Amino acid sequence: MNAPRPTTKSARISSPLWELTLARLRIFFREPGAVFWTFGFPLLLSIALGVAFRNRPAQPSIVAVVSLELERALAADAQLRPRLLDGPGAEEALRTGKADLVVLPGPPISYLYDPARPESRLARALADAALHPRGPPATVDKPVIEPGSRYIDFLIPGLLGMQLMSAGMWGVGYVMVDMRTRKLLKRLVATPMSRAQFLWSFVVMRALFLLLELPVLLGFAYLVFQVGVAGSILLLLAVSLLGALAFAGLGLLVASRAQNTQTVSGLINLVMLPMFVTSGVFFSTARFPDGVQPLLRVLPLTALNDALRAVMIDGGGLRAVAPQCALLAGTAAITFVAALRVFRWR
Amino acid sequence: MTAALRVEKLLKKYGELLAVDGLDLEVREGECFGLLGPNGAGKTTTVEILEGLNEPTGGSVEVLGMQWASDERALRQRLGVSLQETHLPDRLTVEENLRMFRSFYQRGRPVEEVLDLVGLREKRTSWTERLSGGQKQRLAVACALVSDPDLLFLDEPTTGLDPQSRRQLWDVVLEFKARGKTVLLTTHYMDEAERLCDRVAIVDKGKVIALGTPQELIASLGGQQVVELATERPLAVEDLGGLPSVRGARKSADGIALTVEQLHLALPAILAHAEPSGLTRLSTHHATLEDVFVHLTGRHLRE
Numbered sequence: 001m002n003a004p005r006p007t008t009k010s011a012r013i014s015s016p017l018w019e020l021t022l023a024r025l026r027i028f029f030r031e032p033g034a035v036f037w038t039f040g041f042p043l044l045l046s047i048a049l050g051v052a053f054r055n056r057p058a059q060p061s062i063v064a065v066v067s068l069e070l071e072r073a074l075a076a077d078a079q080l081r082p083r084l085l086d087g088p089g090a091e092e093a094l095r096t097g098k099a100d101l102v103v104l105p106g107p108p109i110s111y112l113y114d115p116a117r118p119e120s121r122l123a124r125a126l127a128d129a130a131l132h133p134r135g136p137p138a139t140v141d142k143p144v145i146e147p148g149s150r151y152i153d154f155l156i157p158g159l160l161g162m163q164l165m166s167a168g169m170w171g172v173g174y175v176m177v178d179m180r181t182r183k184l185l186k187r188l189v190a191t192p193m194s195r196a197q198f199l200w201s202f203v204v205m206r207a208l209f210l211l212l213e214l215p216v217l218l219g220f221a222y223l224v225f226q227v228g229v230a231g232s233i234l235l236l237l238a239v240s241l242l243g244a245l246a247f248a249g250l251g252l253l254v255a256s257r258a259q260n261t262q263t264v265s266g267l268i269n270l271v272m273l274p275m276f277v278t279s280g281v282f283f284s285t286a287r288f289p290d291g292v293q294p295l296l297r298v299l300p301l302t303a304l305n306d307a308l309r310a311v312m313i314d315g316g317g318l319r320a321v322a323p324q325c326a327l328l329a330g331t332a333a334i335t336f337v338a339a340l341r342v343f344r345w346r
Numbered sequence: 347m348t349a350a351l352r353v354e355k356l357l358k359k360y361g362e363l364l365a366v367d368g369l370d371l372e373v374r375e376g377e378c379f380g381l382l383g384p385n386g387a388g389k390t391t392t393v394e395i396l397e398g399l400n401e402p403t404g405g406s407v408e409v410l411g412m413q414w415a416s417d418e419r420a421l422r423q424r425l426g427v428s429l430q431e432t433h434l435p436d437r438l439t440v441e442e443n444l445r446m447f448r449s450f451y452q453r454g455r456p457v458e459e460v461l462d463l464v465g466l467r468e469k470r471t472s473w474t475e476r477l478s479g480g481q482k483q484r485l486a487v488a489c490a491l492v493s494d495p496d497l498l499f500l501d502e503p504t505t506g507l508d509p510q511s512r513r514q515l516w517d518v519v520l521e522f523k524a525r526g527k528t529v530l531l532t533t534h535y536m537d538e539a540e541r542l543c544d545r546v547a548i549v550d551k552g553k554v555i556a557l558g559t560p561q562e563l564i565a566s567l568g569g570q571q572v573v574e575l576a577t578e579r580p581l582a583v584e585d586l587g588g589l590p591s592v593r594g595a596r597k598s599a600d601g602i603a604l605t606v607e608q609l610h611l612a613l614p615a616i617l618a619h620a621e622p623s624g625l626t627r628l629s630t631h632h633a634t635l636e637d638v639f640v641h642l643t644g645r646h647l648r649e
Contacts, residue, residue, distance in 0.1 A: 014445070014449055015449065016446075016449045016450050018449075019445060019446045019449040020446065020449075022442075022446075023435065023438055023442065023446050026437065026438060026442065027435050027436075027437050027438060030437035030473075031437065182432065182433035182434075183429055183431055183432045183433065184432060184433060184434065184435070186399060186429060186432075187427070187429055187432040187434075187489075189399070190397055190398070190399055190422070190425075190427040190429070191422060191427075191447065191450040191451070191493075192419065192422035192423050192450050192451060192452075193450040346399060346400075
């Protein structure tokens with residue numbers, strides 16, 4: 001139990017906007033589930049995907065051979081690791097995936113492998129080159145290992161965009177409908193509370209959250225995966241803020257008339273799922289046919305992800321992200337206005 | 347005496363359904379006025395129109411001498427509202443809820459004072475979800491009192507509460523009334539109306555069917571006592587109505603109910619009349635507002 005507060009403090013009346021924002025923050029941080037989904041989940045996802053798609057040093061191909069002579073010839077190439085086995089043992093190794101290729105002495109030398117397995121085709125090409133040297137190659141290899149070109153560099157801005165989308169949609173859309181079903185909205189509009197300040201409390205909360213979300217995810221990405229921000233951090237913050245506002249607006253819109261939380265959950269998923277898949281969170285939107293590209297360009301998450309990547313990876317300035325920022329600002333403005341037109345306060 | 351609330355020919359339709367059907371009402375400043383009626387009588391719809399949360403289909407409403415259409419901002423500052431059901435945020439404390447509601451008003455009572463008034467000082471740091479039903483309801487009323495309103499609306503404030511919690515809430519209402527403020531409450535408990543209300547309007551099917559102090563309404567039955575009896579073979583209600591000191595007689599669900607002025611005169615005659623038909627049950631009680639309602643509608647309040 002707290003000690004009684006001094007009366008001077010209790011006599012102080014704070015501003016409604018501050019009290020409303022404080023209430024939003026308290027309710028959020030007292031709900032461990034909400035905290036996990038907002039902060040923990042994107043980190044876990046980035047670990048899982050970062051580990052799964054990490055850049056590995058090239059592994060040597062394992063080749064099963066049945067003669068000492070072949071083993072010696074193949075061992076000359078560092079990219080090959082020959083393994084001397086007897087005939088049946090070599091075939092079994094191929095069958096069970098322990099070897100990528102079996103080389104049988106000739107003449108002619110024969111290769112046993114499954115052409116559908118890329119690593120088998122690679123092993124065959126390497127073995128063939130080792131057994132039939134043709135002089136120095138006419139080409140030069142230049143390995144690409146700079147930061148910015150790895151999958152994790154692509155993924156982190158996508159995850160940030162995804163997090164901004166789901167935090168905005170759930171944090172505004174779901175919470176609003178929950179307040180409506182509790183008759184809390186009705187109770188609040190029975191007071192002189194300003195409706196504008198009530199909505200502002202959600203915007204302020206999203207903005208404050210951004211100051212937590214961004215450092216957590218970016219700091220984590222930098223420490224664990226050395227993912228840096230090539231462009232301006234301030235610009236990144238501004239782009240994120242616009243994204244947060246756009247999705248807060250969409251959240252408000254889906255919540256404007258829904259009478260129960262099941263309905264609004266369905267609507268939120270209906271809006272978010274297509275963007276999860278098509279807006280370039282996990283893989284580039286370029287994989288979709290040209291015909292649908294114009295459609296994908298105007299999705300708010302596509303715009304947000306493109307802008308985040310332009311700043312984080314390419315170091316793009318304001319000019320580079322202006323179209324995306326305009327689209328996000330427009331989405332925020334249109335959704336807020338439309339939502340307020342039809343919003344059911346009772 | 348000025349009127350805190352004046353309602354004339356109030357009408358509210360939901361499609362074909364007539365929820366409020368030409369209701370008239372006048373609540374004086376400083377009184378506790380009760381709207382008494384069964385579920386579905388239109389009490390909540392009426393109160394929500396008075397609170398500016400619902401639009402009437404027709405009729406006129408004047409609250410504290412003002413109109414909702416033109417004076418909403420001023421009105422909201424002066425009203426206290428406790429809805430029939432409000433689930434305050436589960437994980438805000440009692441005190442945080444009160445401070446938030448206090449911040450919406452230009453003037454009001456100190457949060458500490460209201461905590462004491464509703465007896466929740468000990469619970470000030472408890473989350474709402476950890477309060478009992480009675481404590482939650484007192485918190486809801488506290489959120490309405492923290493602005494020190496001139497007019498307090500309480501929509502079924504004690505429905506579903508245990509007797510002790512109900513009495514605690516009654517004390518809160520009586521304290522508010524003692525400060526010279528006006529209360530409009532709805533209830534379907536007659537004991538609550540008798541205990542708290544200076545005047546009561548009995549509402550049925552969207553209309554006021556009786557109006558007066560609880561004593562006046564009970565007196566309108568013609569007698570202070572009610573005798574209920576049942577017999578093996580049916581009795582003619584009219585014959586019983588003519589017996590000495592019996593002021594009214596009607597069939598009830600399981601027998602006959604009589605309104606009696608003087609029990610010692612009526613009872614011997616009733617017994618003599620009913621015994622040949624095989625008397626199986628006879629009971630008496632002081633007349634209540636429930637009897638008034640049954641007398642007027644032939645139905646019970648909580649059917």
